[in-house]
Structures are given as C-alpha cells and as structure tokens.
Amino acid sequence: MIVRPRWADFKIIGLYTGKVIIGVGLLMVIPLATSLLFREWNPAIDLLLGIGACLVFGLGLEVLCQTSRDMAWGHGLVVVSFSWFMATILGAIPHYLSGHFGSYLDAMFDVMSGYTTTGLYLLQDLDHVSHGLNMWRHVLTFAGGQGIVVVALTFLFQGTAGAYKIYVGEGKDERLLPNVIQTARVIWLVSLAYLVVGTLFLWIVGMWLGQGPVKALLHGVWIFMSSWSTGGFAPQSYNTIYYHSLLYEVVTIPIFVIGSFNFALHWAVWAGEKKEIYRNIEIISFFTTVAIAMLLAMAGLMKLNVYPDVISLFRKAFYQVASAHTTTGLGTIYSRTFVRQWGTMAMLGIILAMAIGASACSTGGGFKGIRMGIIFKGVIQDVRRLISPESARIVEKWHHLSTRLLDDATVRMAMLIVLSYVGIYALGTVVGVYYGYDLVEAMFDAVSAGSNTGLSCGVVSPTMPTLMKVVYLFEMWAGRLEFMSLFALAGYLVALFRGR
Amino acid sequence: MRMVINHKEESCMLNGRLKCLWLTFAVVIEVFLLTVSGPALGETAVLQIPLNPDYAFPNKDTPHGLEVNSAPLVENASAWNGRTIAFKGEAIGEAMVRGKMAWIHLNDDAYMWKNIEEGAQLGGYNSGHAVWISADLAMKIRYFGDFKHEGDVVNIVGTFHAACPQHGGDMDIHASTLDIVRVGHPVREAFNTSRAIMALFLLAVAFALHRLRAIIRRRHAF
Numbered sequence: 001m002i003v004r005p006r007w008a009d010f011k012i013i014g015l016y017t018g019k020v021i022i023g024v025g026l027l028m029v030i031p032l033a034t035s036l037l038f039r040e041w042n043p044a045i046d047l048l049l050g051i052g053a054c055l056v057f058g059l060g061l062e063v064l065c066q067t068s069r070d071m072a073w074g075h076g077l078v079v080v081s082f083s084w085f086m087a088t089i090l091g092a093i094p095h096y097l098s099g100h101f102g103s104y105l106d107a108m109f110d111v112m113s114g115y116t117t118t119g120l121y122l123l124q125d126l127d128h129v130s131h132g133l134n135m136w137r138h139v140l141t142f143a144g145g146q147g148i149v150v151v152a153l154t155f156l157f158q159g160t161a162g163a164y165k166i167y168v169g170e171g172k173d174e175r176l177l178p179n180v181i182q183t184a185r186v187i188w189l190v191s192l193a194y195l196v197v198g199t200l201f202l203w204i205v206g207m208w209l210g211q212g213p214v215k216a217l218l219h220g221v222w223i224f225m226s227s228w229s230t231g232g233f234a235p236q237s238y239n240t241i242y243y244h245s246l247l248y249e250v251v252t253i254p255i256f257v258i259g260s261f262n263f264a265l266h267w268a269v270w271a272g273e274k275k276e277i278y279r280n281i282e283i284i285s286f287f288t289t290v291a292i293a294m295l296l297a298m299a300g301l302m303k304l305n306v307y308p309d310v311i312s313l314f315r316k317a318f319y320q321v322a323s324a325h326t327t328t329g330l331g332t333i334y335s336r337t338f339v340r341q342w343g344t345m346a347m348l349g350i351i352l353a354m355a356i357g358a359s360a361c362s363t364g365g366g367f368k369g370i371r372m373g374i375i376f377k378g379v380i381q382d383v384r385r386l387i388s389p390e391s392a393r394i395v396e397k398w399h400h401l402s403t404r405l406l407d408d409a410t411v412r413m414a415m416l417i418v419l420s421y422v423g424i425y426a427l428g429t430v431v432g433v434y435y436g437y438d439l440v441e442a443m444f445d446a447v448s449a450g451s452n453t454g455l456s457c458g459v460v461s462p463t464m465p466t467l468m469k470v471v472y473l474f475e476m477w478a479g480r481l482e483f484m485s486l487f488a489l490a491g492y493l494v495a496l497f498r499g500r
Numbered sequence: 501m502r503m504v505i506n507h508k509e510e511s512c513m514l515n516g517r518l519k520c521l522w523l524t525f526a527v528v529i530e531v532f533l534l535t536v537s538g539p540a541l542g543e544t545a546v547l548q549i550p551l552n553p554d555y556a557f558p559n560k561d562t563p564h565g566l567e568v569n570s571a572p573l574v575e576n577a578s579a580w581n582g583r584t585i586a587f588k589g590e591a592i593g594e595a596m597v598r599g600k601m602a603w604i605h606l607n608d609d610a611y612m613w614k615n616i617e618e619g620a621q622l623g624g625y626n627s628g629h630a631v632w633i634s635a636d637l638a639m640k641i642r643y644f645g646d647f648k649h650e651g652d653v654v655n656i657v658g659t660f661h662a663a664c665p666q667h668g669g670d671m672d673i674h675a676s677t678l679d680i681v682r683v684g685h686p687v688r689e690a691f692n693t694s695r696a697i698m699a700l701f702l703l704a705v706a707f708a709l710h711r712l713r714a715i716i717r718r719r720h721a722f
Contacts, residue, residue: 040647045695052702059709066716097695099616127592127607127626128615130647210596210603236593236605237626244596244603244630244670312669334671336574341662462624 004495011065012075013082018061020083020149024091025054030139031094035132043132046097054090077488080149081481088112088477091140098133100124102462105469112473114140116480117363119232119329119454120445120472122462126237131218134235138225142195144480145229145259145363146187190266191228198224198255202248209245223330227255230364232329232454240319240330249319252330260286260326260358262370264401279399281377282359282369286325289372293321293353300345317346320455325353327364329454338457344440347457351444354453355425365452365479367421370400371414378411420483424450424475431471432459450475565657569608570627577662577671587673588612588655588681589628592645595638602638604631606654607645615650617687631656632667633675643684653682 028051035044071079088111095107106122113120114137123129123137199220206216219235226233236242240252258266261282268276277283297317307313319332338347357366381396388394396406428446433439437459445459449472460472478486565584573580589606590613596603610623633656645651658675661667666674 040689042689042692042695043647045692045699048699049695049702052699052706055706056702056709059706059713063709063713063716066713066720068720100622102622124622124624125609125611125616125620125626128611128617128645128647210598211594215594237607237628238605238630241630241670242593242605244667244672246668307663307669308665312663312665316669332670334574337577337671340575341577462622 005492008067008069009075011067012069012071013078014061014065015067016071016075016079017083017086018058018065020058020079021054021061021086021090022058024087025051025058027139027143028054028091028094028136031132031136034135035130038131040130040132043094043098043130046094047132047136049097050090050093053093057086057090074488074492077485078492081477081485081489083149084112084115084477084481084485087115091115094133094136095123098129100126100129100133105466105473106462109469109473110137111140112476113454114138114231114233115144116365116452116476117141117145117229117231117327117454118365118449118452118476118480119226120449120456120460120476121233122460122469124462126235129235134218134222137233138222138231138235141229141231141233142191142225145231146191186267187263190263190270194228194255194258195221195224198228198251201251205245205247205251206243209243209248223252224255227252227328227330228259228363230256230260230326230328230358230362230452232323232331234330240332241334246315249315249332253319253322256326256328256330257322260328260362260364262359262361262400264361265359268401276401281373281398281400285369285373285376286359289356289369290321290325290353293325293349293356294318296349296352297321297342297346298349300343300347300349303345304341304343306341306343320350321353324350324453324455325356325358327354327357327366327451327453329448331455335456335458338444338455339438339441347440347444350455351440351447354447354451354455355421357451357453365450367418367451371418374398374406374410374414375418377406378408378414381406417482421450421479424478428468428471428475431468435465435468446472446475450479452476452479570629573629573660574627574671580660581662583660584657585660585673586655586657587629587631587675588653590645590653590684591641591643591651592626592628594644595635595641597635597638600635602633602635604633604638604641605629606631606656607651611645612653613682615645615687617647617689618650630670630672631658631675632664632672633658633678637675637678640678640680642680643686645684647687648689649686650684652680652684655679655681 028047032044032047032051035041035047088108091111091114092104092107095101095110096104100123101107101110102122102124110121110123112118119141121137199217202220202223203213203217206219207213209216211219222233222235223240225231232239234240234242240248243249262280265276265280265282294317297320298313301307301313301317307316316333319330322328323330333342338350342350355366356372357368358364360368360370377396377398381394384394384396385392397403398406425443425447428449429439429443432442432446441457441459444455444457447453448455449460459468565586567586567588568580569587570589573585587606587608589608590611592605592607605628607626607628609625609627611620611626614620616622641652641654643649643651655678656673656675657677658673660673662671663669664672664674
C-alpha cells in the first residue's frame with residue numbers, strides 16, 4: 001500500500017529545502033564581492049536579485065514549515081532532489097539576467113551543469129562575460145562538487161538529526177568522522193586546503209605563461225575550482241587550449257585526478273594511511289580502465305595519423321582521456337576535432353572513459369571505479385564458482401578502506417546503479433539520433449551529460465532542440481544524484497495521487 | 501599469533517606486487533603499441549586522413565593567402581593544413597608573451613564587431629583561432645575583448661597547422677603579419693535602476709522573513 005504524504009511530511013521537506021536554498025543564496029555573496037571589486041555594477045545587481053530571491057524562498061519555506069519532527073530516509077532523499085531542482089531554478093537568475101542566454105531553460109541548463117560538475121554550457125559569448133558571472137559559474141561547480149547539501153550541512157545545520165539522511169541522498173555515503181556535520185566540514189577543509197595550494201600553483205604558472213597578475217589569479221582560482229570539482233568550465237571559450245602550455249596541463253591533471261578520488265580515501269591518506277592508495281579497489285580500477293581507454297584512443301589516433309609525433313599524440317590523448325575518465329571535461333582540443341580529426345575509434349575510447357567515470361563519494365560522476373571493481377570481482381567469483389567443485393566455498397575480497405568479503409547483494413546493487421547509468425546514456429543517445437545526429441556523436445554527448453563529464457563533440461549547442469536540452473538536464477541531475485533521490489521524488493509524486 | 505601477522509603482511513605485499521605487475525603490464529602494452537606495432541596500425545593511413553575529401557576551397561583570395569573563417573578550419577583541418585591563410589577576428593583575453601613571440605586569440609564570431617553588453621543579438625558560441633605571432637606585432641593591439649572592452653579587430657596572414665609540431669599538436673596559425681582593421685573601445689555600462697530597486701525590495705522582504713523566523717523559532721522552543 002502506498003501511503004499518501006501528509007502536510008507534516010511536506011513541512012519537513014520544506015524546512016530542509018529552505019535551508020539548502022539559503023545556502024545557495026549565501027554562496028552568491030562570493031561572485032557579488034567579485035563584481036563589486038571589479039566595478040561591474042549590473043552583474044552585481046543581478047547577483048543581488050539572485051541572493052534576494054534565494055533568501056525570500058528559503059526563509060519563506062522555513063517560516064511556513066517550522067517543525068520539530070524527525071526526518072525519515074524518504075524525506076532526506078526528496079529534500080536532496082527537490083532542493084537541487086529549486087537551486088537550479090533560483091541559481092539561474094544571475095545567468096539569465098546577464099543577457100547571455102537564449103532562454104531561461106538555457107540558463108537552468110548551465111546552472112545544473114555547474115552543480116553537477118558537468119561543464120556543458122549553453123552560455124553565448126563567454127569571452128565577454130563579467131568576472132562576477134564567471135566567478136558564479138565556477139563557485140557553482142566548486143560547491144556542487146562537494147555537494148550543495150554539504151554546503152548547507154557545514155554552515156546552516158545545528159543539530160545532527162536527519163543530517164545523514166540528506167547527506168546520503170546527494171550520492172555520498174562515506175562517514176569520515178562519526179558525526180555527519182563534522183564529515184561535511186572535513187570535506188570542506190580538505191577542498192579549501194587544496195584550493196589554496198592549487199590556486200597558488202596555477203597563479204604562478206599563469207604569470208610565467210604571460211598572463212597579468214590579476215588575470216592569472218582569477219584564472220588560477222577558476223581553473224582550480226573547475227579541475228578539483230571535475231567540472232570542466234573555463235573562463236574562456238577556448239577552454240584549456242587558451243593557455244597553450246604543457247606546464248598548465250601538467251599542473252591541472254593531478255588536480256582533477258586527485259579531485260576525482262573518494263573523499264574517504266583523501267581522509268585516510270591525510271590520517272597517515274598512505275598504503276591505502278595502492279590497495280584501494282577504486283584506484284586499481286581507475287588505472288586499469290584509464291590504460292584501456294588510452295589504448296583505444298591512441299590506437300584510433302595512430303591509425304589516422306593525426307599528430308605529427310609520439311609526444312604530441314600522447315600529450316593530447318592522455319589529457320583528453322584523463323579529463324574524460326575523471327569526468328572533468330577540460331579539453332585541449334576543439335569540440336569538433338573529436339569528430340573531424342580523432343575519428344570513431346578514439347571517440348569510443350573517450351566514451352568508455354566518460355561512462356566509467358570517477359570514484360564514489362567524490363566530485364565526479366559515471367559508473368564509478370568502485371562499482372567497476374566490484375562487478376569485475378563478481379564476474380571472477382562466478383567464473384571461479386563455475387570451474388570449482390560444487391562443495392567448494394568461493395570467497396572473493398575487495399578492499400576499500402577495509403578488506404571486505406564480496407557478497408551477491410553488493411554486486412547486485414552495483415549492477416543496478418550501473419544499469420541505471422546505461423539507461424540514461426541510452427535515453428540521451430536515442431533522443432540525439434531521433435533529431436538526426438550521428439549515432440557516435442549523439443552517444444558521445446549523451447554519455448558526457450549522464451556521467452557529468454562535459455566534453456562535447458559539438459552536439460550540445462544553444463540551437464539544439466528543446467527536448468534534447470531537457471533530456472540532457474535530466475541526465476545531469478539523475479547522474480549526479482545517482483538515481484536514488486530521484487526515485488524517491490518520483491515515488492512521492494506517485495504517492496500524492498495514488499496513495500491512501 | 502606472530503605467524504598470522506607475518507602471513508597477513510606477506511599476503512598484503514604479494515597483493516601489492518600483483519597490482520604493480522598489472523599496472524606495469526598495462527604500461528608495457530602501451531609502449532609496445534607506440535614503438536613496435538605503431539607503424540603496423542598506421543600502415544594503411546595517409547598523413548592526416550582527409551575526412552571530407554569533397555571539400556571545396558573558398559575563392560576569397562587576398563594578396564597574401566586564402567581568406568577563411570574559423571569554422572571551415574576546424575571542420576576541414578586536414579585540407580587546410582600547411583596553407584597560407586588570411587584570418588580576421590576580434591582579439592580577446594590578452595596577449596601571452598613568451599620570449600620574442602606571443603599567443604593571441606582572434607574570434608570571428610557573431611560578437612566580433614559588437615558584443616552582447618553593447619546590445620548585439622545572441623548568435624551562438626564564440627569561435628575563433630589561436631595565433632602564434634611575434635610579440636612586437638601582438639603589442640600593436642590596444643584593446644582585448646572582455647566584459648568591459650570590445651577588442652581590436654585585426655587581420656593576420658600566416659600558416660595554418662591542423663596539429664602544430666612546434667606546439668604539442670595544437671591547432672594554430674603562425675602569423676607573419678598583423679593589421680588593425682578596427683580599434684576596440686571600452687564598453688559603456690548603463691546602470692539598471694529598475695533591477696536595483698527590485699533587488700533592494702527582495703532583500704527587505706528577506707530581512708522581514710528572517711525576523712519572523714526568529715519569532716516562530718522562539719515560540720517552537722517553548
């Protein structure tokens with residue numbers, strides 16, 4: 001029997017959604033300060049409007065929905081999916097008012113892309129965008145990488161009751177410390193520490209490459225935020241091509257590779273367990289699948305003889321594969337180069353890398369290394385079962401922070417999520433093909449959206465059909481939240497009409 | 501007890517070695533592909549496969565080379581590779597000087613003559629090309645396009661590279677001349693008063709709600 005949600009349930013959902021939206025409004029203070037610093041008055045007003053709208057909505061919900069009832073698991077999941085949706089609508093206000101978007105849907109597309117650390121964009125004339133809006137784009141992706149609920153948990157939640165339930169809803173289930181609010185703060189501590197160090201590196205490199213100190217600093221902050229969050233936004237339309245520098249690539253690769261690792265792994269290494277790096281199933285899975293994707297990409301590029309020498313070939317292939325596999329989306333080639341020069345084989349390598357994606361409980365998307373490792377070990381276990389005597393007890397182990405026995409339930413759960421990803425990849429591909437795009441091109445951008453990568457071969461553009469924008473937006477949302485929160489929201493909607 | 505611990509350590513080390521072996525195997529395979537089987541994989545290919553063999557070159561010949569814009573260069577990179585071209589676009593960002601040379605970026609998109617801040621209609625993404633040019637020539641550019649500036653529109657003549665051997669396979673143009681077609685200018689920003697009033701109104705409502713929330717919370721506490 002489906003139970004129809006009561007007003008008391010909506011009050012809980014409203015109260016916590018309000019808190020998250022207030023958090024989003026407060027985040028806009030950073031780009032507002034940037035705009036004021038650079039005397040960009042109109043972008044500053046647009047951001048003030050955004051802040052005002054978020055605060056009115058968030059505080060309004062809190063006033064209407066004051067309750068002292070405890071949150072259940074279902075509430076937590078619905079809060080996450082609903083607050084991400086509302087944060088997208090309200091976060092798009094400064095985007096839309098900037099005049100750089102063809103419609104409000106386009107602005108929402110970019111904001112969802114930012115929160116989900118995808119990096120696809122429909123913003124037009126990026127090269128003339130204000131520093132304030134650029135800061136907002138990158139703050140969105142930085143906050144989205146850690147999770148906007150984590151932002152709210154860190155700064156706006158006083159009690160711990162129910163906090164873990166919405167924390168899990170955002171696709172994270174690792175508790176680094178016993179208290180989930182402390183865990184959220186640790187995630188921010190780790191990220192901010194890396195932000196300072198990474199920005200410093202990029203700032204120095206930028207100046208060495210010929211950028212002015214102010215521009216080098218801004219680009220350093222933005223590229224760090226984008227890389228660390230595996231976002232893929234960049235301040236210029238040329239993306240990372242703009243810097244024409246091996247050194248810049250060498251600095252950004254470790255940032256997005258480290259950013260794509262599990263927060264729990266970061267914490268374990270910070271706590272002195274350095275061996276975890278070599279033993280963790282996700283790290284082994286990551287390096288193995290990177291090697292396979294590199295093989296495919298390089299074989300394709302070598303067959304077509306695209307690059308003049310091996311060094312260039314390796315440099316281009318490795319950057320795109322690493323960016324795709326960590327679901328970052330920064331690129332050192334033009335979008336259409338994938339189609340016009342790289343060819344189908346190399347594109348398949350990139351598609352594979354994007355589909356698999358980063359680590360669980362990280363800033364990245366995709367199937368996740370841990371699930372690939374578990375499924376691979378599950379297959380090995382089944383093969384061993386097949387070739388062993390019936391009485392034999394086959395035990396397979398996997399290591400993630402601790403060594404565990406592999407059971408069927410774990411494999412089944414991993415398979416369920418992987419199949420859900422395959423489903424959204426297929427949905428995007430089918431819609432793309434329906435609108436007349438080439439199969440591989442449609443698949444490339446659909447996988448990119450679903451895995452929150454952000455590389456594009458030219459399908460995503462402001463002129464693409466509205467339905468495709470909606471489907472890609474949904475893919476980004478579902479892929480980032482790893483489905484469970486969306487299933488819960490859908491369940492709530494069904495219960496509203498069919499429950500008793 | 502001691503034996504168990506030793507056994508665990510040994511098994512852990514063995515596990516680590518196996519993983520190292522596996523990673524080494526992957527690297528060896530890639531090196532093998534690069535050095536040994538590379539020519540075999542590429543033996544049927546010609547240099548830069550012409551993905552669009554029917555491509556027709558434009559007729560806009562200038563005294564220095566074929567005039568072309570950015571889209572055909574990316575779409576038919578192999579056909580244009582090594583040709584001398586004339587390219588016109590708005591300088592954006594900044595000149596990044598590297599010794600006696602510099603990188604500049606020229607956009608030939610819908611915002612080349614007028615950007616959105618000045619009232620241009622939306623016309624899609626930016627598009628343009630990276631240009632490697634002598635620093636002296638790059639210094640002739642007065643304004644680079646950004647939020648507060650419409651950049652100089654310049655004309656350059658140079659050689660197009662689909663995958664430049666000097667710059668790690670980047671697609672670029674090595675320019676030998678640069679002429680200013682139009683000097684850029686600062687963009688005047690008209691202050692939007694109605695939006696400012698709206699923003700202040702929303703903030704006032706938010707403040708009132710904040711006070712109201714405090715009152716309601718106090719009531720709930722009792």
